[in-house]
Amino acid sequence: xxxxxGKDEAKRYSLYRPYIHPQVIxxxxxxxxxxxxxxxxxxxxxxxxxxxxxLTEVAERITGIDISEDMISQxxxxxxxxxxxxxxxxxxLPDMTFDMITVGLSFHWFDRSKFLxxxxxxxxxxxxxxxxxxxxxxxxxxxTEFENWLNDEFIAKFPTPPRDRRPxxxxxxxxxxxxxxxxxDYEEDVTYNLKQLVGYIATMTNTVASLREGRMTMDxxxxxxxxxxxxxxxxxxxxxxxxxxxxxxxxxxxxxx
Numbered sequence: 475x476x477x478x479x480g481k482d483e484a485k486r487y488s489l490y491r492p493y494i495h496p497q498v499i500x501x502x503x504x505x506x507x508x509x510x511x512x513x514x515x516x517x518x519x520x521x522x523x524x525x526x527x528x529l530t531e532v533a534e535r536i537t538g539i540d541i542s543e544d545m546i547s548q549x550x551x552x553x554x555x556x557x558x559x560x561x562x563x564x565x566x567l568p569d570m571t572f573d574m575i576t577v578g579l580s581f582h583w584f585d586r587s588k589f590l591x592x593x594x595x596x597x598x599x600x601x602x603x604x605x606x607x608x609x610x611x612x613x614x615x616x617x618t619e620f621e622n623w624l625n626d627e628f629i630a631k632f633p634t635p636p637r638d639r640r641p642x643x644x645x646x647x648x649x650x651x652x653x654x655x656x657x658x659d660y661e662e663d664v665t666y667n668l669k670q671l672v673g674y675i676a677t678m679t680n681t682v683a684s685l686r687e688g689r690m691t692m693d694x695x696x697x698x699x700x701x702x703x704x705x706x707x708x709x710x711x712x713x714x715x716x717x718x719x720x721x722x723x724x725x726x727x728x729x730x731x
Contacts, residue, residue, distance in 0.1 A: 477635070477679045477682045477683065477686070478521065478542055478544075478545055478682070479541070479542045479544055479545075480544060481544045481547075482692070483544070483677070483682060484522060484542065484544040484545045484547065484548045485548060486673060486676055486677050487521060487522050487545065487548070487677050488522040488548040488549075489673060490670060490673030490674045490676070490677055491521075491522070491524065491674065491677055492664045492666075492674065492717070493524055493528075494608045494662070494664070494717060494719070495524055495525055495527075495528035495578065496528060497660055497662055498528070498578065498606050498608075498660075498719070498721060499528050499529070499531050499532060501658055501660060501721055502532060502576075502604060502721075503531075503532055505656055505658065505721075505723055506602065506723070508532055511532055511533055511534045512532055512533045512534065512573045512574050513533070513534050513535065513573045514533070514534070514535050514536075514537070514571060514572045514573050514574075515529050515532075515533040515535070515536050515537070515572060515573065515574045515575070515576060516536075516537050516539065516565075516567075516571070516572040516574075516575045516576070516596060517529060517536055517537070517538045517539070517575075517576050517577075517578070518539055518562050518565075518575060518576070518577045518580070518584075518589075518593075519539075519540055519541075519562060519577055519578065519579070519580030519581070519583070519584070520538030520539060520540050520545075520546070520549065520557070520578075521540055521542075521545045521549075521579075521580070522545050522546075522548040522549050522550075523538055523546075523548075523549030523550045523555070523557070524550075525538070525576065525578040525579075526538035526549070526552075526555050526557070527550050527552055527555065529555075529576065530552055530554045530555065533554070533574070534554065535554055535556075536552075536554055536555045536556075537555075537556055537557075537558060537567070537572075538555055538556070538557045538558070539557070539558045539559070539560045539562070539565060540557075540559065540560075541559070541560065541561045541562065542559070543559045546558075546559055562577075562580075562584045562585075562589045562592070563584065563585050563588035563589050563592060564588070564592070565592050565596060567596060569595050569596065570595075570596070570597065570598045570599070571596055571598075572596050572597055572598065572601065573597075573598055573601055573602075574597075574601060574602045574603075574604060575593050575596065575597060575601070575602070575603045575604070576603075576604045576605075576606075577603070577604070577605045577606070578606050578607075578608075579606070579607055579608055581605050581607070581638075581642070582607070582637040582638045582639060583637060583638075584638070586638065586646075586650075590647075590650035590651075590652065591650055591651075591730075593650075593652075594650055594651040594652065594726060594730065597726045599726055599728055600725065600726060601725075601726040602723060602724065602725060602726070603652060603723075603724040603726065604721065604722070604723055604724070605642060605721070605722045605724065606719060606720065606721035606722070607719055607720055607721075608717055608718070608719035609717065609718060609719065610674075610675075610678075610715065610717060611661075611715070611716040611717060611718050612624035612625065612715075613715065613716040614706065614713055614714070614715050614716075615663065615713070615714040615715070615716070616706075616710060616713050616714065617706050617713075619706075620706055620715075623702065623706075627702065628675075628680070628702075629680070631684075631698075632678075632680035632681050632683070632684050633680065633683075634679070634680055635679050635680070635683045637679075642654070642722055642724075647724060648727070648730070649730060650730055651726060651727045651728075651729060651730035652724040652725065652726060652727060653724065653725050653727060654722060654723070654724055655723045655724065655725040656722075656723045657720065657721065657722040657723065658720070658721050659718070659719070659720050660718070660719050660720070660721065661716060661717060661718045661719065662716075662717055663714040663715065663716055663717070664714070664715055664717050665712045665713065665714045665715075666712065666713060666715060667707075667711055667712050668700070668703060668704060668707045671703055671713075671715075672696060672699045672700055672703060675699055675703075676692070676695060676696060676699065681695050681699075
């Protein structure tokens with residue numbers, strides 16, 4: 475199932491997803507010791523364009539692709555960025571077009587047995603495939619009970635849909651012509667007011683799956699979230715929540731193993 479293919483989902487995603495990409499860009503600059511902009515970068519699963527726009531700091535030209543036309547319709551425009559609607563596993567672009575490919579917050583939805591050969595085909599030699607993720611840890615700086623609410627109440631009501639959580643390493647990568655060169659974990663605090671936090675959680679696949687399956691309407695989801703989260707904001711306008719992430723740098727080999 476494609477969870478972010480509807481117009482309403484895309485609009486919420488555009489409005490409420492936090493902009494976590496600057497730290498990722500700094501890690502890319504440091505790990506790859508970039509002293510000048512990369513020529514051509516392909517950003518796969520670009521969604522509403524946050525990840526593609528972030529790349530304008532380190533790239534001369536960016537192509538952002540996403541399977542959802544609705545998500546791309548909400549994407550911010552930039553002179554360095556062009557957008558293309560296409561699945562990650564079948565990208566209608568010529569061989570060896572890109573110096574770097576990035577995938578942010580979406581690799582776990584791909585069929586990696588089809589995407590990794592596509593990435594190898596599209597990358598120049600040498601070239602980098604940079605895959606990263608970011609997730610809501612459930613740790614609230616102002617109230618330790620929030621993590622219990624997230625695990626005991628929210629997850630119980632909105633189970634996490636299945637995704638591909640297999641490690642990205644070893645023989646599988648060599649099979650598709652890549653080697654894991656380096657990786658790094660990162661974290662940062664993101665502050666939300668009540669409306670922003672409700673909006674962000676409403677973009678999670680947990681809640682979107684419930685909506686798609688007809689178990690709840692979005693009005694019901696928002697109403698439940700407001701009543702559940704309001705007590706955590708008592709006397710506070712904004713609160714800080716820990717986000718964690720990882721980033722992996724895969725180097726292209728000349729030939730798959």
